[in-house]
Amino acid sequence: MEISDLIVSQHDVKGKILVVDDQIVNVKIIKKLLQEDYDIFMATDGDQVIDVCMDLQPDMVLLDIEMPTVNGFEVCKQLKANPLTANIAVIFITAHFEEATEVKGLQLGAVDFIHKPINPIITKTRVKNQLMLKQQSDLLRSFAMYDALTGVANRRQFDQRFAANWRHCIRDKEPISIIMLDIDVFKQYNDNYGHQQGDNCLALVAKTIQQTLKRPCDLVARYGGEEFVCILPQTDFCGAEHKAKSIIDNINALKIEHGFSNVSDYITVSAGVATVVPHKEMQQDMLLELADKQLYLAKSNGRNQVASIEISNIS
Known part of the structure; x- marks a missing residue:
């Protein structure tokens, strides 16, 4: 931005x-x-x-x-x-x-x-x-x-919003969901198309994720490198999973050429989703860690897909 x-x-x-x-x-x-x-x-x-x-x-x-x-x-x-x-x-x-x-x-x-x-x-x-x-x-x-390259929130804003949303979902007994996203085979894209083209790709992917979320209360942040994270307060498991699939579909629809990927001829992303109705004994980092594990699972299963989990009764 x-x-x-x-x-x-x-x-x-x-x-x-x-x-x-x-x-x-x-x-x-x-x-x-x-x-x-x-x-x-x-x-x-x-x-x-x-x-x-x-x-x-x-x-x-x-x-x-x-x-x-x-x-x-x-x-x-x-x-x-x-x-x-x-x-x-x-x-x-x-x-x-x-x-x-x-x-x-x-x-x-x-x-x-x-x-x-x-x-x-x-x-x-x-x-x-x-x-x-x-x-x-x-x-x-x-x-x-905000992240200067992509225009979406940075880690600082993410940390603040996540903590605030977590507290409000505890108070209102509402679910909160996290989507962790990673651009597949991005190192090969950067190495072969150049870092300027890689930066353009990151910015376009970030913009697409942001446009897919739509609700003002939702947040997408650049988490590091080619990884993004989304906070979806008051969003249940089905809603979060559907939103993650929509993000993947919309990234696919961009048709950003990636001739060095073993997944597709175009840029793709993988997503990990975790949902919980939090309570006071829970640590919010737990939700992040579980979303990250689901992202790893999505990549292990072939990339360009969603892996998700709904947590209950975990302290």
Whole structure:
């Protein structure tokens, strides 16, 4: 992924803002004020915010402090404690003017305050400024979290996302699946077609895997060399196996010539799949190790295929 691609993508997409207030009239006022410049989403209950943010991944949350079930301070605390939502910018909207209130909010990770009654010019300016700062921060962060050659996540981002997804699947008693992928006979490809062509092949394979996954919550990362790994949270064994087969089919459909392979006339990949519904006594590395063993089995059985396992009652 080129730097210019990241910059262009930021300017081409509207910012997403989640407005949270238990008074629907306040939500409508803010929506009307900002909807021409941003994609506005709404919630009226603090309990909804974490799940909505996990699915939506907004750039910013405009968050009322006083709400009947879970107040804004607690919502902000939960958002900042979760690696998947920690980078969302939070602006508190409040009728309170006390210095102690602002100190507490800023210590919890909020970036600014907007006071009621809403001043349109102040609100639009503060939202614009904070979203600009977030874009710059996201851009810098992306350079540290993505593989420069392929544009997919790197090991650092994989480790963070895997740990977060693992915890959430434990909490929700949901399955999580790992797909380990390796390009077959890639050394011979590099040796005979050259490293530049090998790099082009890696980038195209990575892009194809990413396009096959589709769901925003799924992640593909370059694990090392010609090896990739996919995290599929809330994905059962059948779903993960089907996705792995789709990846293999889509790589085959690229028809990248490989005249030095003993598997096919084209580039192929092998895949190992492991699925589990995790619990607190389990170590997440266990799932990775089992997926890697399945990958080795797929290669031993002739490559260009999937080997898979579903684990239960393993601590």
